[in-house]
Amino acid sequence: MLTINVTLLLAIIVVLRLRRRTEARSRFDEKLTVITVLALGVxxxxTPVGEGIxxxxxxxxxxxxxxxF
Incomplete structure (x- = not known):
């Protein structure tokens, strides 16, 4: 049985989405990227990594x- 770490999968999706050119993005694309990044943050x-960050x-x-000051 193959298990996929959802956090790793979301991180890969975020990296791939952010590599695209900014000019080519629609508003829906931008909203989807923001939602994906928020889900990754949650x-x-x-996790210990998140607490360290x-x-x-x-x-x-x-x-x-x-x-x-």
Whole structure:
């Protein structure tokens, strides 16, 4: 039996969709890409990888906020 990781499949779809030229996209295409990326984010968020990304981004934002003040 073959199992497909949905997160990996969505990541591949996002990469393929983002490789297309921007001028060739319709509004429906853009909306579909946004929905796909949001679904990918929801699937990644509760995983250790997602939590690590959140920690790194949080540290980056705190560093930038300190540098501005």
């Amino acid at each position: 699937l990644i968020a509760p 959140l920690d790194v981004l949080g540290q980056l934002v705190r560093g930038v906020a300190r540098a501005n």
